Amino acid sequence: MKEAIFKGIIAYPITPFDVNEKVDISLFKTLVERLVQSGANGIAPLGSTGVLPYLSDEEKEAVTEAAMQQVSGRVPVLAGVSCLTTERTVYHAKFAEKAGANAVMILPMSYWKLSDDEIFRHYNTVAKAISIPIMAYNNPATGGLDMSPVLLKRLLQIPNVTMIKESTGDVQRMHSLRKELGEEVAFYNGSNPLALAAFAAGAKGWCTAAPNLIPGLNNKLFEAVANNNLKEAQDVFYKQLGLLQFMVGKGLPRVIKAGLNIQGVESGYLRSPLAVLGDEETAQLKQILATLN
Template sequence: MKPLFHGIIAYPVTPFAEHDGSVDLAQLTKLIDKLINDGVHAIAPLGSTGESAYLSDEEWDAVTSASISAVDKRVPIIVGISDLTTKNAIRRAKYAEQAGADAVMVLPVSYWKLSEEEIIRHYSSIGAALSIPIMLYNNPATSGIDLSPELIVRISKAVSNVTMVKESTGDIQRMHRLNQLSNGSLPFYNGSNTLALAALSAGATGWCTATPNLNAALPLALYNAISTGDLAAARQHFFKQLPLLQFIMKGGLPTTIKAGLRLQGFDAGIPRAPLLPLGEKGNDELQTILNGI
């Protein structure tokens, strides 16, 4: 049986209204409809792409509820949870569960450097408050915390509802090691866009990506080719989209994805300050890339 979350897990941006910068829930609903109609296997709001760190608690709650309502059980939905305090991470996780999320994705973030015991306690406290699965998210580039494969497997053994891992360091050896340490029992998901071919080939259960906002067909084609064992086709689909993957990673996901959506006629507003919108040169380069795929 396939896990609840598999394949292409799409990360929508959080649209902001042009006139006052408020969260635009109507546009968010349209974007989620677009992603599901394009064929993605799951929706994951409020990750790094969704500018979760820049939202107030009230805005975060509104985006969570609107996203779950928009998905309307058509595909699974996993809500991103990250906060400096365990208390508010629990609050958000419980809110997501009560609103109808199928799972939460927990990224620990730090100001003071956290010890392994503090990280384990953070996950244990969140897990004890929930009855839905948790995807452990390792992304040191945004969180300031790097979870080793050994620590990740230790957490999964200590917290029963930590049942999957999103690995975003861009190091394929981490995924090999997770598989080795867990004897293949802990599903891992690729969170590094330019590693998609290698990660899926290595047995990643899915690819967590913002790319479908701009082009869902190529990520889906890559996943399907890997699933059917057609490595030649997988390479072809991967290298066709690689310039786009490289561009959005280099330029920052909220900035580049929102610019790309606008180029395609969908207004999701601009990123929230201090992030800046993509400049003219970047827009021209992105348009060329989009025209080429």
């Protein structure tokens, strides 16, 4: 069995910008600190929530370094390094390793659809260039490519590809993964509204931006599952479902930023073309958050 570094709640910080749409590293550190203190079991900078693909090379490096400094070993760090080209992915994976990240997360990105062989070579090339583990990330909605359980099984033959993050939103994929790959496969859920179903299916952790807003409820769900208490898990899940659905429906960076504002936490600006939630949506979010406190 391959070792799984991460379990439980793996929290995704946003990447905040200043009024000129420059990355605000100082505010980023503050937001990371909140996540660590709220009880997250891991921190994952430069994920989808962290708008990785919208950043320049230099910005990605600065964010990775800031995350490592702020977390400072209190929990493991999973750094996003996905790029469209293999060469840039290798570059950022090596940077993350050198900066001290515990693992890297890689989403195969599409402009041109990639064949299974192309995807395998992409992962294999990156994997050979680093010594830390890789989490293979499947998210057709953002990355544009859908990796089948068969391909994921093949990727797991690469020695340091040790974890899978599944974000299709279809729990049957997780069932197939576990059936195909065996009980010991370390798979993680990246689809927020599937949190309960994924844990029931055996997911080792939940990769989520929700702890920016509702860390207590997120932690309680994991605890109920760990305690084998299905009824409690169901109850805690339905409490937070409204927010999880809203996050996915409106886009994580937009909702987390707006939610932090509502909670009185500075959250900076977004980078265009991404724009803040409109007034009506903000009011909806306010109402959803109000019912959770």
